[in-house]
Amino acid sequence: MIEVDISTAFFVYLAFSLSGLLVSWIYFEYRRKAWHFNPLEKIIFRCRICAHSYMIEKSESISKCPQCGTLSDVGRQIL
Numbered sequence: 001m002i003e004v005d006i007s008t009a010f011f012v013y014l015a016f017s018l019s020g021l022l023v024s025w026i027y028f029e030y031r032r033k034a035w036h037f038n039p040l041e042k043i044i045f046r047c048r049i050c051a052h053s054y055m056i057e058k059s060e061s062i063s064k065c066p067q068c069g070t071l072s073d074v075g076r077q078i079l
Contacts, residue, residue, distance in 0.1 A: 048072060 042055045047065040056063045056074065063074050 043074075045072070045074065 043058055045056045045063055046053045047070055049070045050068040052065055052067040054066055060074055062071055064071050
């Protein structure tokens with residue numbers, strides 16, 4: 001049988017517990033940031049034809065309406 005000192009056993013238990021907490025924390029932080037909405041990266045756009053409002057990236061110069069398929073110049077009509 002393997003003999004382990006009590007301080008070594010406590011250290012191994014503590015290391016595994018803290019590493020599990022660290023992995024859980026990193027996982028949940030990654031998940032939270034994946035669904036995080038940053039309002040500075042997107043703008044609200046309204047279609048000229050069907051008046052449907054939708055979100056687009058700020059970097060897009062031409063947008064396509066998801067409802068009617070109309071292409072619009074982004075710089076012309078922003079809410």
